[in-house]
Amino acid sequence: MRPSFRAGLTAAVVLALASCTATPGLDPDDPDQVEVFTWWATGTEKVGLDALVDVFAAQHPDIRFVNATVAGGAGSNAKTVLAQRLVAGDPPDTFQAHAGAELTDYIEAGQLSDLGEFYAEHGLDAVFPASLIELLTVDGAIYSVPANIHRANVVWAGTEVLRAAGIDPAAPRLDLDAWIADLRRLRSAGVAVPLALGTEWTQLQLFETVLLADLGADGYSGLWTGETPWDHPGVAAAVEHYDELLDYVNSDFAGLDWDTATQLVVNGHAGYIVMGDWAEVAFAQAGWTYGDEYTTFPVPGTAGVFDFLADSFVLTADAPHEAAALKWLETISSVEGQQAFNLAKGSIPARTDVDASAYPAYQQTALASYAEDVIVSSLAHGAAADTAWVTAIQDAVSRFGTDRDIPVLLRSLQSAAAANLGG
């Protein structure tokens, strides 16, 4: 292909990409607006974003919030669109990114601006936990502002369905085998879906919690550093357990996002779901009372461990509205912003100086666990491993949902680790 023709084609592709992702209402030349990119597009997640936008409007009434959202839980669609925009040189001013390895991907690609001065100006080093700051920092520079802390290793249960099957909702389940015995009882009692499951990333999230149960916190954390080999017997045990769990899920799981899968518990079709604590809002919106109509417990085998993730917001390199984007980050980092957002989102504040007594019953359990328990990084939500590795594991786990071939899954996990740890 002649170079000039290739250049013309590339420009055309870039333009086409830019035009198909153009955000309504966005004017790159108007300094008093900020384009904020998230996947909190609908339902309970939009409620969380709306709460932030309300605080932003009160704190910065002169700046217009321009909403760039792409629906799909855990950023399943948003991350692809964002990558296209970043490559095309069409960055939003700020976007949602998980603290940890996922953030490092963007940092290494030079797509983010250092927020060191912003942190110093607002005294933020003193108000976020040191362990969280570490996940946002690379080579002494800090690249994003955390909005919340979510817990991933949570089982949510509808108590009426459990009681009808003779299961005491409050009884401790010490390990996965005890919990699988419960699933069997639900099935025998005629419950159609003992365990609700959804699309690929929800499968990955369930799988990570099973790895955590069978390897323990240190063993699980060692998977991401190379300290725990992927041919460890705990990994094989986890795959066996995961295979057993799949015997109890809804057959249409591949087509359901987290919110629809969670509704199976809310409407009484399912007994349990493993979901991050954004699910709290679905139970609260149903009018259910914690400890009465629904309850939660750590995935059996993971008590004493907080499987952590945090949403954070960045300033993109070459953000068209940099000054306005910094105002958005001010709202994210403020006590008022954190309080309004986390009360509406099911998460707990990243700031340590926010009034914790305001939080309802479920979030009190998360606050206590985050303060006392061992903290590990979530795989499905970008904290533990970079995007390439997450994608490789997610593809293997999702294929397993269809072929249930244990040796193939084990081999895929091992080769994904070899490719990503360079071993």
Ligand code: GAL
């Ligand atoms: C996570 C995100 C949460 C929630 C969830 C479901 O990755 O951190 O805030 O949005 O996905 O979409």
